[in-house]
Amino acid sequence: MAILSEKSVIDKQFLKEQMSLLLREKCYTTISPDVIYLMKKSYEEETSDSAKEMLKTMIGNVRMAENRKKPVCQSPGFPTVYIRWGKGTDIAGLKDILKEEIVNDTKDGFLRPSMVHPRTRKNTGDNSGVGVPNMELEYDPALDFMEILISFKGCGAELGNAIKIFTPAQIGKEAKGIKEFVIDTVIKAGGKPCPPIALGIGIGGQMDIAAKLSRRAVSVRKWTDHNPDPEIARMEEEILGMINQLGIGPGGVGGKTTALAVRYLPSSGELSLLGCKEGWDENLSHWEDRVSF
């Protein structure tokens, strides 16, 4: 994450240099400290030999990537950039800068050329493409800084995602229906999304809102923080506890380290004639995906 402040007009060249540093030093070639912390903690607590071996290889790989200035993973996934800015700052030109940096970083071997045309599957060869990167913008006039959070989320994890529209009856007492859907989704995903995963849950709004919330939940919040809402914090802990009893383990080889974090973002649902609808989406994230900062 980069926080740029003080200057009311941010110099384009300065912004470009900062983005280049952020991407190359913090994004591709390492993972964020909260995730490394959780990986090491899981390694200490894990009792299965093959799970321990898997975690050791994963942690060792991050160190090798840092030392050799190589990307941690060959599969960069899809980039979404979360931006918050205020009255005094200007985001004009930022998208172009990011597009340009991504193309340059692809040429220099930090990213695999992975973006293809949606119909022809033709690879652009440099990760350029319509809608790349995706930008999630949040304007708050009171902010006297600009916050830029870049998140590449792998696409193997996308194969495990699920969405369901619940009726109040399906949600049930103490959200039992939702919890059951989460656990079913994690079992179905198994080793496919590179566990240990982080699980983002978006609830409420309509389908599009729930989907965005679930992605934001794993990408923006630290995997080590505690939810300020005690009710939600309790639900996150409860679901995390359940997932880690399933025995899927790192890489799907078995073990108790299946998820490192569960992150939940709610939005109000709508009361319609048919009852209360809640869109809900589950977003699975690979262990190496929290590469923002």
Add this chain to the structure above:
Amino acid sequence: MKEMSLTTPITEEQVLSLDVNDTVYITGIVYTARDMAHLKVRQLLLHKENLPEDFSGGVIFHAGPVVKKVDGGWEIWVIGPTTSIRMEPYAEMVGQLGVKVIVGKGGMGEDTLQSLAKYGSVYLLAAPGCGVTHAEAVKKVLRVHWLAELSVPEAIWVLEVNKWGPLIVGMDAQGRSIFKCIALKASNVKERFFKVQ
């Protein structure tokens, strides 16, 4: 659980001696192949055209690398497994090609399990998200097929590897799958969570 070193071409006899959870190290030739390479092989077979390689006794790696150009050749900069289940529709075809070892991540389904038993082959799991580590085992890029047409990740890269591993036997030729077994156990655990009290 035993440890075994395999050198390509790999024989059916070697494959049959492997059990789930065994550890394997591979030396020799490995072919990368993802969705588009599988699709293209299928098209060529349908039209009775020649394939660029003889895959019998071979190792297929579900992977798309990051490559760098080095004096007239290529270097595998970073490489790691992609989610194998996407290649499930080609289970029978891969068996018919004589592929003895499939390497990927996340495991595969029932069709692959049947094909492995039918043709005497195995599925190995490579540590996911460990692109730098796996690249260490790649000694040389021997050749590449369909690069211009399919692009870097989807092309078939023919690699020479040395003591590549540890790779874990996830599905063996006796019809056993750690993924199936783990999913079944997980479902039982889930039943306990949501049992009506």
